[in-house]
Amino acid sequence: MRSIGIFGGTFDPPHSGHIDVARAAADNFGLSEIWWIPVGRQPLKPTPPQAFYSQRLAMVRMVCEADYRFVASGADAPRGDGQPNFTIDLLQTLRGENPGCSWWNIVGADSFLDLRRWKQPEQLLNFAQWIVVSRPGFDLSRINDLGLTSAQSSRVHLLTDIEEPISATDLRDALKRGEKPGAVPPPVLRYIEEHGLYR
Ligand code: ATP
Numbered sequence: 001m002r003s004i005g006i007f008g009g010t011f012d013p014p015h016s017g018h019i020d021v022a023r024a025a026a027d028n029f030g031l032s033e034i035w036w037i038p039v040g041r042q043p044l045k046p047t048p049p050q051a052f053y054s055q056r057l058a059m060v061r062m063v064c065e066a067d068y069r070f071v072a073s074g075a076d077a078p079r080g081d082g083q084p085n086f087t088i089d090l091l092q093t094l095r096g097e098n099p100g101c102s103w104w105n106i107v108g109a110d111s112f113l114d115l116r117r118w119k120q121p122e123q124l125l126n127f128a129q130w131i132v133v134s135r136p137g138f139d140l141s142r143i144n145d146l147g148l149t150s151a152q153s154s155r156v157h158l159l160t161d162i163e164e165p166i167s168a169t170d171l172r173d174a175l176k177r178g179e180k181p182g183a184v185p186p187p188v189l190r191y192i193e194e195h196g197l198y199r
Helices: 016-029 053-066 087-097 121-127 140-146 168-176 186-194
Strands: 003-009 033-038 070-072 102-108 129-133 156-159
Touching (some): 016 102, 016 156
């Protein structure tokens, strides 16, 4: 059976922290593919992305050259009706289009601790296994406050040895100051420069 990791995010821009998270998830859980899926419109983030969706997808395509298991996917493109994209809808679509696969949703601790604000959290936990990756500044023991049943908890797998103090927000700030942060892969940095992003 194909075991597919889903790695959704804004990727504004994608960075080496994302790459390390995706690799660790694939290595630790034997995933044959990691689908990187930029989100068209994230419902929970207070501000919209700075780069266009097409630009974020183009940068994700470049990052996916880093590992043979990585696949860039346009499955969560902006909706025609202007509404936000919900993970529950994405999972439903992917499962319908690719029967017989096992699905692993990969998220950082910050995202997972927010689970109760996601659309249909109970259903989300039924639709996939979850890989929750530690992130500096976010206390994974707070998962206990989410009130998961034991069946739900059995589908949540922690990756606690990742310590990546990198965020896209900090990288955008650095780029704005004219720096060339090492956490931005060189092809992505070239793309950012060519398209005048994050100035
Ligand atoms: P921003 O700063 O713009 O919010 P971000 O990198 O936190 O950016 P996304 O691009 O949406 O946000 O991240 C995609 C996924 O990767 C999310 O699940 C996020 O939690 C996770 N992630 C991002 N950076 C890290 C990190 N340094 N350590 C662990 N997980 C991370």
